[in-house]
Amino acid sequence: MIQKKVIRWFEENQRDLPWRNTSPWGVLVSEFMLQQTPVNRVLPIWNDWMTRWPSPDSLANASKADVIRAWGKLGYPRRALRLHESAKIISTKHDNQVPSTYEDLLALPGIGDYTAAAIQAFAFAQSSLVLDINIRRFYSRLYDGIERAPQAPSRVERELRQSLIPKQGAHIWAAATMEIGALICTARAPKCDECPVKNSCQWRARNYPKSTPVIKPSFTGSDRQCRGIVMNQLRENPSAGQSDLLALWPDKSQVELALKTLLADGLIETTGKNRYRLPK
Ligand code: SF4
Numbered sequence: 328m329i330q331k332k333v334i335r336w337f338e339e340n341q342r343d344l345p346w347r348n349t350s351p352w353g354v355l356v357s358e359f360m361l362q363q364t365p366v367n368r369v370l371p372i373w374n375d376w377m378t379r380w381p382s383p384d385s386l387a388n389a390s391k392a393d394v395i396r397a398w399g400k401l402g403y404p405r406r407a408l409r410l411h412e413s414a415k416i417i418s419t420k421h422d423n424q425v426p427s428t429y430e431d432l433l434a435l436p437g438i439g440d441y442t443a444a445a446i447q448a449f450a451f452a453q454s455s456l457v458l459d460i461n462i463r464r465f466y467s468r469l470y471d472g473i474e475r476a477p478q479a480p481s482r483v484e485r486e487l488r489q490s491l492i493p494k495q496g497a498h499i500w501a502a503a504t505m506e507i508g509a510l511i512c513t514a515r516a517p518k519c520d521e522c523p524v525k526n527s528c529q530w531r532a533r534n535y536p537k538s539t540p541v542i543k544p545s546f547t548g549s550d551r552q553c554r555g556i557v558m559n560q561l562r563e564n565p566s567a568g569q570s571d572l573l574a575l576w577p578d579k580s581q582v583e584l585a586l587k588t589l590l591a592d593g594l595i596e597t598t599g600k601n602r603y604r605l606p607k
Contacts, residue, residue, distance in 0.1 A: 337503030409437025461508025472529030
């Protein structure tokens with residue numbers, strides 16, 4: 328049976344990740360950080376973060392500037408502000424305990440369907456439909472015979488995957504499928520020889536037909552890269568003048584746009600006289 332083989336493989340091969348043996352708060356922090364960011368970049372930041380802010384109220388009492396600095400170069404720093412806001416809500420409305428229901432989790436800033444389901448599974452050992460990019464790729468190859476899952480899960484995909492969740496150990500199935508997608512059924516070079524369910528894989532049986540390639544926009548020269556450079560400057564200095572910030576990047580209009588959007592996102596603030604700093 329596929330479920331048993333995948334779970335046995337997981338029990339023998341899973342990585343020793345610190346958020347697999349931590350509090351619900353540690354799981355929640357890891358899920359915020361792991362959104363669009365690989366494990367190896369998250370590990371040192373998560374460890375520092377949990378040492379510094381081991382509970383929701385400790386983070387809630389931190390300044391925005393400290394939170395943004397501690398987020399470092401993980402990218403997409405709006406996640407840091409949303410995690411900070413979530414910590415405030417958890418400490419005041421939920422008695423400093425991460426809530427366990429889907430509805431309460433979804434009501435927190437920065438938590439969408441995937442993150443709510445993942446926290447239910449990994450923090451509370453509940454049965455939930457966890458569909459991240461690794462799990463969806465593994466499922467689509469194994470059961471549907473296609474290389475890559477569509478951009479977003481459809482209602483049909485969700486119903487099909489829901490029907491695969493075992494009654495016992497649903498949370499382990501979620502962790503196991505995620506791990507096998509991350510380590511074995513990888514996007515570019517799946518290690519099919521090591522896959523415990525290779526003989527059931529529809530994509531392998533069809534001799535690996537290719538999906539239409541997805542062209543990702545380049546990071547180099549992008550508005551996102553420009554925002555990151557501005558943020559880095561303000562993380563490392565108490566404040567900076569607009570002229571200093573404009574000198575960081577060849578296209579001044581991109582810096583002006585970065586400043587405008589960072590202000591709108593609440594990630595920086597102006598102190599007047601064209602000077603900027605991280606928010607207090
Ligand atoms: S056999 Fe290969 S492609 Fe199929 S599920 Fe296993 S690792 Fe993925």
